[in-house]
Amino acid sequence: QICLSLVKLLFYLAHSPLGSIALLDFQPRQFVMVDGNLKVTDMDDASTEELSCKEDNDCTLDFPTKSFPLKCSVVGKCEGINEKKNLFNAYRYFFTYLLPHSAPPALRPLLSDILNATGDLRYGINETLRAFEKVLHLYKSGLYLQKRPLLLKDYISLKGFRTVEGEDYKCWPSYSHLGCLLSIHSVEEAAAICNSQLQCQSFIVTQHRTWTGRPLASFQSSWTDLIPDTNAVVYIKRSTSSGERL
Numbered sequence: 001q002i003c004l005s006l007v008k009l010l011f012y013l014a015h016s017p018l019g020s021i022a023l024l025d026f027q028p029r030q031f032v033m034v035d036g037n038l039k040v041t042d043m044d045d046a047s048t049e050e051l052s053c054k055e056d057n058d059c060t061l062d063f064p065t066k067s068f069p070l071k072c073s074v075v076g077k078c079e080g081i082n083e084k085k086n087l088f089n090a091y092r093y094f095f096t097y098l099l100p101h102s103a104p105p106a107l108r109p110l111l112s113d114i115l116n117a118t119g120d121l122r123y124g125i126n127e128t129l130r131a132f133e134k135v136l137h138l139y140k141s142g143l144y145l146q147k148r149p150l151l152l153k154d155y156i157s158l159k160g161f162r163t164v165e166g167e168d169y170k171c172w173p174s175y176s177h178l179g180c181l182l183s184i185h186s187v188e189e190a191a192a193i194c195n196s197q198l199q200c201q202s203f204i205v206t207q208h209r210t211w212t213g214r215p216l217a218s219f220q221s222s223w224t225d226l227i228p229d230t231n232a233v234v235y236i237k238r239s240t241s242s243g244e245r246l
Contacts, residue, residue, distance in 0.1 A: 005038035014083040022082035026089035051078040091118040102173040106144040142185035151191040155235040162232035164225040169199040180219040
């Protein structure tokens, strides 16, 4: 969410009515999330000026660890230098730390491609935004889910109950520090996640949703502490012992 919002902001800056705008003091502290959108808190160090040049050798974009040769345009300006400066700063301050984590395994290669392409400045802001929107579409639609055996049949559902909230086993990347709370596309995906975790014996799909509209599911190592809840359904692994108790 943070990276996509940043890319949308940089897309606007690259195509603003004033021309391409560079953020000269590009630091995480210069941004704030407002209603799920990343915004710049200080535009004092923004500039529409692009480096003047006479030849391509005048257009080297330097960073502490990398340098990029750019082209000198016919009007004597280094082509796209403001856009590329913003994009590489997004890569080194945001993408590097945020993109490798939290995504479903099937989407990680796509995010890795974005990371590598922006780190080498092979992508401009237009290509980067398209790549992010593709990943978002796959994530929201569930198209990233690989065909696998249907596992929900291995679970018994108890409607009108939920488990007592409390501290349980941890997982990554959990939305709660007290247990294992993950976003899912469907109940079937939740069953697959529970099957992949040795501690998991039950799960419940909560009423809460993420910014993409995906529901949150709570995975738990026990199902014995049940309380009535007309809006809830508990899914419990079918096992010989649990089946007998039920």
